[in-house]
Structure formats: C-alpha cells, structure tokens
Amino acid sequence: MRIKISHKRLLVNLILGLILLFCLNIFLGSVKLSIKEFITGLYDTTSANYLIIHSLRIPKALSSILIGVGLGLAGFLMQILFRNPLSGPYVLGVTTGGSLGAALFILGSSLFSIGFLHPKYGIPLFSSLGSLTVLSMILLVYKRIKDPMTLLITGILFSSISGAVISILAYFSTAERLREFVFWSYGSTHLMNTYELLILTLSSGLCLVFALKNSKPLEAFLAGDIMAKTLGVDVDKIRVQIILFTGLTVGVLTAFAGPVAFVGLVVPHISRQILKTSNVQLQLISVCLIGSLFVLASDIVATLPSNAMSLPLNAVTSIIGAPILLFIVIKTKRFIF
Amino acid sequence: MIVLDIDQLYFDEANPIASGLKSSFSKGHLYYIYGRNGIGKTTLFKTLAGLHQGYKGKIDIEKIPLIDFSPQERAKKIAFMFQTETVYPFFKVHEYLDLANIPNAENSIKEDEYKLFITQGLQLEPYLDRYLRELSQGQFQKVKLATCLLQMTDYIVLDEPFAHLDLIQKERMNIFIQELVTNRNKCVLLSTHHFDLNFKSNNHTLCLTSTQLKILNENSKERLIELLST
Amino acid sequence: MKPYGLVIAISLIFAGCNSVGNEKISTKHKKWSPKYAKGFSFEEKDGVTYLNILNPWPGSNFKQQFALISENDSLKANKSLAINIPIKRWATSSTSHVGFAEELNELNSLKALSGTNYVSSEGVQSRINKNEIVELGQTGQPNIEWIIRNQIEVYLNFSIAENASVQSLLEKAQIPMIYIGEWNEKHPLARAEWIKVFGVLFDKQKQADSIFAAIETNYQKWKKRAEIEGNAPNIISGSPYNGVWYAPQKNSYMQKFYEDANLNYVWKDLEYTGSLQLDMEFVFNTGKSASIWLNSSEYQYLSSLEKLNPLISELSSVQNSGVYNTSKSKVSEGVLFYEKGVVRPDLVLKDLIQIGHPNLLTKHKLHFFEKLRK
Structure with missing residues (x-):
C-alpha cells in the first residue's frame, strides 16, 4: 500500500506539533515560570516547582493527550458506523449513562448513603456502571433489531431518560451537591494518577488496535452495506464491534474525565480536511494526533496561563471547536462526510 | 459451475416474486439475463450474494451449497456489482479499487499485470487520482465494474452494468467482458435491458419471468419480446 | 396584653441602653437605628411603633414596614402590615433564625420551618421528632396552605430576591411575611444584633438587649486580646x-x-x-x-x-x-x-x-x- 509523500509529511508534521504543544502545555500554567525555573523544575527534586511540574502539569498534559486520542477515535468510528458527519462519540447515549451514574453518586449519596466511598473511586465506578448499563442495553436492542437507524433512536431515548432522572435527582439535592455535579460535567483533564492514565491508555489502545486491524473492512463499510457485504465483510459483526469498542472507550473517558464536549465531533472533520484520503489507517493515526493537539491546546487556554483562575474545559473545547466546524462546513460548501 | 434450483423466490410468505428458477452457469460462458422491471433480477442476484434469504430451493457453487459458505469464502468465489447506494464521496478512484483486495487480503494484488489490464481495458487511467464525486455516472459505473473484476473471482455477477453508459462505452464494456469470459475463463452473469449487443458463441440469453428462468436457444429479439410479454 | 404595656416596652428601645442611634425628628416621630446592623430599624410615629426592614438582600432597594401592635389595640391598620406582639405561632424558612429564638428561649412558639433535617439545635430537633414542628418544604416554595390553615401569625423569610408570589398569597390570608436580612450584614456583630428584632417580636426586648450587650462586650474583649499578639x-x-x-x-x-x-x-x-x-x-x-x-x-x-x-x-x-x-x-x-x-x-x-x-x-x-x- 503506497502512502503518498504528502501524507507522510503531514503525519510527521503532526507528530512534531504534538511534541511541541506538549512541551508548551507543561511550560505554561497559572504560576508563571521563567525558562530557567522551568528547566530546573524538570529535574531538580528540591526545586519549588518540581512538584507543580511533575505532580500537576505532566499528568494533566498526558491525560489531555489520552482524552484527545480516545474521543477522536470514538468520533471517527461513530461517523463511519452511521455514515453521518453529525455523529459524535455521544450519539449512542453511553455518555449520558455515565453522567447518570455520576449523578447518582454525587447527587444521590445523601439519599442512598454511599457516603463511605470516596468520590475519587466512587465517581468513576458509578459512571462506568452507568455507561456499561446503557451500552449493554444498546447491544441488546441491536441484536433484536439489526437496523442502524434504530441505534440512533435508542441512543436518543436513553439520553432522554438519563437526562430526566438526572433532573429529578438535581431537584431534590442540596446546593453544594448540585454544584459538585455541575463542576463534574464541565469535563476535566486534571487529577489522573498513574493508574487512571494506564486504564485510559488501555481502553483507547484497544480501540485503536481494533480499528487498525479492521481498517480494510471499515473502509468497505464506508462504501455502503451492500458493497461491504459483497466483499465478504461481516457487516453485523463489525457493527457490534464498533459499538463495543467505542462504548468502552467513551465509558472509560467519561468516568475519569467527565463528558468532554465537541472534540469527538470536530476532530474527524479536521482530519478529513487535512488528509484528503479515505484510507482508514491513515485517518486513524491522524485523528489520534489531531485529537491530542486539540485537547492540549484547549487545556492551555482553559488554564489561563499566568492567571490564578481557570476556565471549564468544556467551555473552551466548544468555543474553539464550533467555529472550526463552521469554517469547514462553509469551506466545503456542503455538509457531507 | 453455479447450479440454481429455486422453486420459489419471495420477500415473505405473502409476497412471492418469481418461481421455477432452474439453471446452471459454467465458467467460460457469459449469460445475459433479461426481464421486466421489478420481476426479481436484482433480488435473484442478491440471493446469490447472501443478501436475501427468502427462497425455497437450492443454490450450489461448485457442488457446495451457498449457505455453507462464510461471507469471506463466498467473496473469494463470486464478485458482485450492484446499483449501489450513495457512496462516501472522499474515496479516490484508486482507493475504491483497492477495496477489491479485502477478500483476498493474504495475496493482495501483486499481479500488476492484471490490474493494468482492467484499468486500461475500462479506460480508467486518467481518473485514478480523482475523487468519486468528481466522476460522471458512467465513469463511476466503470469504476464499480473494475473493483468487481479486481476481486479476481471465477464467478462475476453484474446488476445492470450498462446503465448510464453511452453507446460507445456500452459497446466497449460489452467487448471487454466478453474477452474476460473467453480469455480468462470467467463465468459472468449480467442483467440488462439492452439488446443490440455483439453476441458470441459462448454467450447465452435468458429471460426471467414470474414462472421461469428460460434460456433461449437462439438470440432472437422477437422471441425475447414474446416471453417478456407473458 | 394591655396596650400601654406594649408602649412602655417599646419605648425602652428609644430610651434604652443604646442611646446612640436614637434620632428625634419631632415629638411625634422618633427613629432608632442599631449600632452595627444596617438591615433594620425602629420608628415611632403618632404613637405607633414600626419595624423597618431595609435592603434584605444585596443590591436591593427593597423596604418593608410593619406596625407593631398588641392584640387589643384598636388600630385599623392594614392587617398584613401589622404584627401582633408578642407572636405566639411563627414559621420560618431559615435555620439561622432558630439560633435567635433559642437564645431567647422561644422554641415552643416555632411551628414550622424549611429544612428540618438541617437544624442543629437539639431542643428544636427533639420537637421536630415529636412532630411539634412541621417541615415546610423548599425555601422558595413553602407549604403556604399549611401556613394559612394553622394560624401562623408571622412567616420569617430568608430570600435573595423578592418572592412576590408567596408574599401576595400570604397577604391575602393576612399573614405578614418579614424578610429577615441578617445574613446580608457584613459585620459579625451586625448579624447578632438582629436578636433585637426577635426580641421585639417576642416582647422580650430587655432580654435581647442584655444578651446582645454581653455578646458585644465578650467579642470586643477577645478581639483586643488577639490584637496584641505579635x-x-x-x-x-x-x-x-x-x-x-x-x-x-x-x-x-x-x-x-x-x-x-x-x-x-x-x-x-x-x-x-x-x-x-x-x-x-x-x-x-x-x-x-x-x-x-x-x-x-x-x-x-x-x-x-x-x-x-x-x-x-x-x-x-x-x-x-x-x-x-x-x-x-x-x-x-x-x-x-x-x-x-x-x-x-x-x-x-x-x-x-x-x-x-x-x-x-x-x-x-x-x-x-x-x-x-x-
């Protein structure tokens, strides 16, 4: 399979950009560091800034990358699954299930006395359970009605139900709990320790491996159900696998980072604009790189460098993502794939 | 050889399509299948592709029942070309052609000679780097045919391959398919409405009616029209 | 309670310990402002004493005025703006008011409040557990029906904005709703000084005054002690x-x-x-x-x-x-x-x-x- 030189060059540029943005991300923060302070902070364990760089900034940058990879992949796969450019990672409703799980823990703990569980474990646990429940229900529905359109509708249904239950929980909760839930729903790159980063890497990694191994069948999938089937692709099996791997990736992401908005929707579009190819393997790598870049950049903006305050992550990803999407739509003049 | 022995083709119990579809198709032969619109030509082909399950009877491919084939194994035996749904417009022509490698991933087309033969035979070389959405209907038709042929299967089933083609393109494609059948010992089934086609000795005319799949002994237009009117 | 008793009691405010804050506008019109608090004041006009509530939430120009009258008073004032002193049955939307009532030993007159599971006073909690105090529901939307049907004389409200719907409903039933703005005070002693409002409502001004005086003295004493620490x-x-x-x-x-x-x-x-x-x-x-x-x-x-x-x-x-x-x-x-x-x-x-x-x-x-x- 020949990869064009221009594609190779683009990918190399993206990788270089990623390294650069990673360094920029850990260099900038609410505490202003000079270059000298930054470099001493990197290796000198006694320096005042060592802790900030190693315990806060580096994990934050790593989790930004992983979030970008996971969401980019999930968005890309969803757009293939539904052959619809408006699909994002959340279209299956898995994230709302995760939100419901988190809401049950945060808002419901006064009702259900789950107070003994520390939120650091409780929130990811309940969120994962919520995501898992919705994912299982979706797969069950799909096994009975093998129609992708039904998937979209069930996704909307589950989202609505979860949303309604969350409203009820919120209505009866205290102000402090409600605030905590709202803050969770802003999405966050913070606070991932080594274990969480490993789990994220595992889930996104599995998803990537699956997609790379099945890149050809996924391409055939793009050509239509009939074409794919005549080429020998087990269309049903692939669909179930896409749902499964995407659901797992999104579920894990939501559990640790909260529902991060817009990334999964806009990154595949950017990737398609830059790498004008339908080669799934190339697009997969590109989507991972662009996703990381996007979240790293958003994280830098959200930190409001040299300022004591910071912005919620979702606000930044939406503010940056929406105009980009708009620009792409106008540029291609029609909102096709 | 493909042996068709279908008593009844149907959508479901309440909606029958055609019956008495009994015929056999051999390598080295080209079969033109005619029939009224909606009579079930596409459905018959879909049944062969495993896309349609509603039938009573048997279909054997080289003595093995069709249902015993997994999708991948079947894709290595028969290639199909349908009037497909809307396609992802960002496919470049050469990328779309590469899809043909999927069933044969183990030995992907290293036979450049064959690939060249196909792309030249169908005059696709000027378009290889274009996007699908830039092509006209006729050009896209030829791309689809090329992808189908590049699967390098022994049996090829084409649903209205001459649609959207102008007179010259139609003739060219017809001759190309005939050469393929003769020189490469393929078995080709195709459905069409066009009659004035160059006819060879290893070509056969079939007419699909609601009660039978009749093979005509001679290539007679009058006889065909007579059958179609029944 | 006899009318002249009330007049004497209230005039203690004006004659009383904190002569600072007294303002004699005319013989028939006197005003008294608290020392630290800014959210309330008292006024006497034409023989009637009034409680003024001023700016009970930030950025407001909202004011209320209530005439304080005894039962037997023949004042034909608009009843929703008049409060019968002392009040014997009251409800509130804030647990901080419980603190004031407890200090004045007025827990038995409290009949309902919002947030019964957040009351820290043990005395009140035990009354809640015996169902002697009823839960009113969410602060913004209290169980008005209950208030009206259970002869509540006064509803004390904690609010960050004007709650016109509740207020008009209660006015129709002629139950005064007082916005208590102690939480909007900036100085710790200002918040404590609201005990005087409660003192007037329960006809226990003297008690309220002396309690506050002791609090103030204690506070200032310890403030001085901390000040001299290096x-x-x-x-x-x-x-x-x-x-x-x-x-x-x-x-x-x-x-x-x-x-x-x-x-x-x-x-x-x-x-x-x-x-x-x-x-x-x-x-x-x-x-x-x-x-x-x-x-x-x-x-x-x-x-x-x-x-x-x-x-x-x-x-x-x-x-x-x-x-x-x-x-x-x-x-x-x-x-x-x-x-x-x-x-x-x-x-x-x-x-x-x-x-x-x-x-x-x-x-x-x-x-x-x-x-x-x-």
Whole structure:
C-alpha cells in the first residue's frame, strides 16, 4: 500500500506539533515560570516547582493527550458506523449513562448513603456502571433489531431518560451537591494518577488496535452495506464491534474525565480536511494526533496561563471547536462526510 | 459451475416474486439475463450474494451449497456489482479499487499485470487520482465494474452494468467482458435491458419471468419480446 | 396584653441602653437605628411603633414596614402590615433564625420551618421528632396552605430576591411575611444584633438587649486580646475539586472574623466577585505556607482530602494538622456555625483565636469547628 509523500509529511508534521504543544502545555500554567525555573523544575527534586511540574502539569498534559486520542477515535468510528458527519462519540447515549451514574453518586449519596466511598473511586465506578448499563442495553436492542437507524433512536431515548432522572435527582439535592455535579460535567483533564492514565491508555489502545486491524473492512463499510457485504465483510459483526469498542472507550473517558464536549465531533472533520484520503489507517493515526493537539491546546487556554483562575474545559473545547466546524462546513460548501 | 434450483423466490410468505428458477452457469460462458422491471433480477442476484434469504430451493457453487459458505469464502468465489447506494464521496478512484483486495487480503494484488489490464481495458487511467464525486455516472459505473473484476473471482455477477453508459462505452464494456469470459475463463452473469449487443458463441440469453428462468436457444429479439410479454 | 404595656416596652428601645442611634425628628416621630446592623430599624410615629426592614438582600432597594401592635389595640391598620406582639405561632424558612429564638428561649412558639433535617439545635430537633414542628418544604416554595390553615401569625423569610408570589398569597390570608436580612450584614456583630428584632417580636426586648450587650462586650474583649499578639498566622479557605480550588465568595463577614482574630487570609487582596476558582498551582504557590486551612467540604479525614489532589499533602496546614471543618450537629445534618454561630459571634471569634493563637486560650473547646484527623 503506497502512502503518498504528502501524507507522510503531514503525519510527521503532526507528530512534531504534538511534541511541541506538549512541551508548551507543561511550560505554561497559572504560576508563571521563567525558562530557567522551568528547566530546573524538570529535574531538580528540591526545586519549588518540581512538584507543580511533575505532580500537576505532566499528568494533566498526558491525560489531555489520552482524552484527545480516545474521543477522536470514538468520533471517527461513530461517523463511519452511521455514515453521518453529525455523529459524535455521544450519539449512542453511553455518555449520558455515565453522567447518570455520576449523578447518582454525587447527587444521590445523601439519599442512598454511599457516603463511605470516596468520590475519587466512587465517581468513576458509578459512571462506568452507568455507561456499561446503557451500552449493554444498546447491544441488546441491536441484536433484536439489526437496523442502524434504530441505534440512533435508542441512543436518543436513553439520553432522554438519563437526562430526566438526572433532573429529578438535581431537584431534590442540596446546593453544594448540585454544584459538585455541575463542576463534574464541565469535563476535566486534571487529577489522573498513574493508574487512571494506564486504564485510559488501555481502553483507547484497544480501540485503536481494533480499528487498525479492521481498517480494510471499515473502509468497505464506508462504501455502503451492500458493497461491504459483497466483499465478504461481516457487516453485523463489525457493527457490534464498533459499538463495543467505542462504548468502552467513551465509558472509560467519561468516568475519569467527565463528558468532554465537541472534540469527538470536530476532530474527524479536521482530519478529513487535512488528509484528503479515505484510507482508514491513515485517518486513524491522524485523528489520534489531531485529537491530542486539540485537547492540549484547549487545556492551555482553559488554564489561563499566568492567571490564578481557570476556565471549564468544556467551555473552551466548544468555543474553539464550533467555529472550526463552521469554517469547514462553509469551506466545503456542503455538509457531507 | 453455479447450479440454481429455486422453486420459489419471495420477500415473505405473502409476497412471492418469481418461481421455477432452474439453471446452471459454467465458467467460460457469459449469460445475459433479461426481464421486466421489478420481476426479481436484482433480488435473484442478491440471493446469490447472501443478501436475501427468502427462497425455497437450492443454490450450489461448485457442488457446495451457498449457505455453507462464510461471507469471506463466498467473496473469494463470486464478485458482485450492484446499483449501489450513495457512496462516501472522499474515496479516490484508486482507493475504491483497492477495496477489491479485502477478500483476498493474504495475496493482495501483486499481479500488476492484471490490474493494468482492467484499468486500461475500462479506460480508467486518467481518473485514478480523482475523487468519486468528481466522476460522471458512467465513469463511476466503470469504476464499480473494475473493483468487481479486481476481486479476481471465477464467478462475476453484474446488476445492470450498462446503465448510464453511452453507446460507445456500452459497446466497449460489452467487448471487454466478453474477452474476460473467453480469455480468462470467467463465468459472468449480467442483467440488462439492452439488446443490440455483439453476441458470441459462448454467450447465452435468458429471460426471467414470474414462472421461469428460460434460456433461449437462439438470440432472437422477437422471441425475447414474446416471453417478456407473458 | 394591655396596650400601654406594649408602649412602655417599646419605648425602652428609644430610651434604652443604646442611646446612640436614637434620632428625634419631632415629638411625634422618633427613629432608632442599631449600632452595627444596617438591615433594620425602629420608628415611632403618632404613637405607633414600626419595624423597618431595609435592603434584605444585596443590591436591593427593597423596604418593608410593619406596625407593631398588641392584640387589643384598636388600630385599623392594614392587617398584613401589622404584627401582633408578642407572636405566639411563627414559621420560618431559615435555620439561622432558630439560633435567635433559642437564645431567647422561644422554641415552643416555632411551628414550622424549611429544612428540618438541617437544624442543629437539639431542643428544636427533639420537637421536630415529636412532630411539634412541621417541615415546610423548599425555601422558595413553602407549604403556604399549611401556613394559612394553622394560624401562623408571622412567616420569617430568608430570600435573595423578592418572592412576590408567596408574599401576595400570604397577604391575602393576612399573614405578614418579614424578610429577615441578617445574613446580608457584613459585620459579625451586625448579624447578632438582629436578636433585637426577635426580641421585639417576642416582647422580650430587655432580654435581647442584655444578651446582645454581653455578646458585644465578650467579642470586643477577645478581639483586643488577639490584637496584641505579635504574629498573624496565614489562613486559607475553600475546597479542591478536580484540580481547581473553590474558595468561598468574597465575604466581608468572614474577613472581619479573620481580621478580628488576628489571622491573615492569604487571598484577601484578590479582586473578584462570586466564588473563586483558583488553579491548584496558584493555591500551592501562595497557600503552601498557611498553617490553617478552613475547609468547606464534608470530609472528616485528612487522608480523604489528600486523595483529591497530589499537592494537598504538601500543604503546610495538612502536614501540621491545621485543617478545620465547620462542625456538624450531633442530632442532624445541620451546621452549628450557620445557626448558633450567627447569634454568638463572640464564641466564633474565640474558636478562631483558639485555632490561630492557641496560647491565648488553653482550656477552650472548639464550638463551631473541628479539626480533621489523619
């Protein structure tokens, strides 16, 4: 399979950009560091800034990358699954299930006395359970009605139900709990320790491996159900696998980072604009790189460098993502794939 | 050889399509299948592709029942070309052609000679780097045919391959398919409405009616029209 | 109660201990303003005494005026703006009012409130458990039907905006609704001074006056003692969540406490409105050396706090066990600081002095705060 030189060059540029943005991300923060302070902070364990760089900034940058990879992949796969450019990672409703799980823990703990569980474990646990429940229900529905359109509708249904239950929980909760839930729903790159980063890497990694191994069948999938089937692709099996791997990736992401908005929707579009190819393997790598870049950049903006305050992550990803999407739509003049 | 022995083709119990579809198709032969619109030509082909399950009877491919084939194994035996749904417009022509490698991933087309033969035979070389959405209907038709042929299967089933083609393109494609059948010992089934086609000795005319799949002994237009009117 | 008794009682306000704040506009019109509080005042016009409520929430120009009359008074004033003194059956939407009532021994007249599971007073809690006090429901939407049908004389409301719908409904039933704005006062003693309003309502002014005088004296005494201490330890407040530190709203009330207890609030010079979202980096940089951390979460163990962010364990206040929560009541989910702490700022001040300057108060047990354990 020949990869064009221009594609190779683009990918190399993206990788270089990623390294650069990673360094920029850990260099900038609410505490202003000079270059000298930054470099001493990197290796000198006694320096005042060592802790900030190693315990806060580096994990934050790593989790930004992983979030970008996971969401980019999930968005890309969803757009293939539904052959619809408006699909994002959340279209299956898995994230709302995760939100419901988190809401049950945060808002419901006064009702259900789950107070003994520390939120650091409780929130990811309940969120994962919520995501898992919705994912299982979706797969069950799909096994009975093998129609992708039904998937979209069930996704909307589950989202609505979860949303309604969350409203009820919120209505009866205290102000402090409600605030905590709202803050969770802003999405966050913070606070991932080594274990969480490993789990994220595992889930996104599995998803990537699956997609790379099945890149050809996924391409055939793009050509239509009939074409794919005549080429020998087990269309049903692939669909179930896409749902499964995407659901797992999104579920894990939501559990640790909260529902991060817009990334999964806009990154595949950017990737398609830059790498004008339908080669799934190339697009997969590109989507991972662009996703990381996007979240790293958003994280830098959200930190409001040299300022004591910071912005919620979702606000930044939406503010940056929406105009980009708009620009792409106008540029291609029609909102096709 | 493909042996068709279908008593009844149907959508479901309440909606029958055609019956008495009994015929056999051999390598080295080209079969033109005619029939009224909606009579079930596409459905018959879909049944062969495993896309349609509603039938009573048997279909054997080289003595093995069709249902015993997994999708991948079947894709290595028969290639199909349908009037497909809307396609992802960002496919470049050469990328779309590469899809043909999927069933044969183990030995992907290293036979450049064959690939060249196909792309030249169908005059696709000027378009290889274009996007699908830039092509006209006729050009896209030829791309689809090329992808189908590049699967390098022994049996090829084409649903209205001459649609959207102008007179010259139609003739060219017809001759190309005939050469393929003769020189490469393929078995080709195709459905069409066009009659004035160059006819060879290893070509056969079939007419699909609601009660039978009749093979005509001679290539007679009058006889065909007579059958179609029944 | 005989009318002249009421007049005598109320004129004590005007003749009384705090002659500062008296304003004689004319022989028939006198005004009295409290020493610290800005949200209420009293007036006497043409022989009738009025309670004025002024600006009960931030940024408002809202005013209320209530005529205080005795049962037998033949005043034909609009009944919704007149209050029969003393009130015998009242309801409230805020647990802080319980603190005032408790201080004046007026718990039996309280018949209903919003948030019964947040009342920290044991006396009130036991009455709640015996169903002698009814739950009114959410603060903004109390069970008005119940109020109307159970001969409630006065409804005390805590509100951040005008609650016109509730107010008009109650007015139709001729039940006065008083916006109690003690929480909007900036000075700790100003909030405590509202006890005088409660004193008037329950016809216990003398008691209220003397209680407040004692609180004021105690407060000033301890303020002076803290002042002469040489160093002011650094203090931070707030709670981390997901790498962001949420510090409470810029709050002159707490600032005054810190000042008077001779504590240095590390972020007192930051300009902002609303609550503050600080980056953990910034907090670590500026607050690392603070020896005291006034937490605002529900965690009771330092180890739970440390799980929230890797830098928490590096804070001085955490390493030296200087982290405090507002303590919960033993009988409910209520927080004492928001109830009794409102009416007894002198005790709060002592607590803070004990935390910041332990050498001054060796035998004092913390009333409103508790130290987090490992």
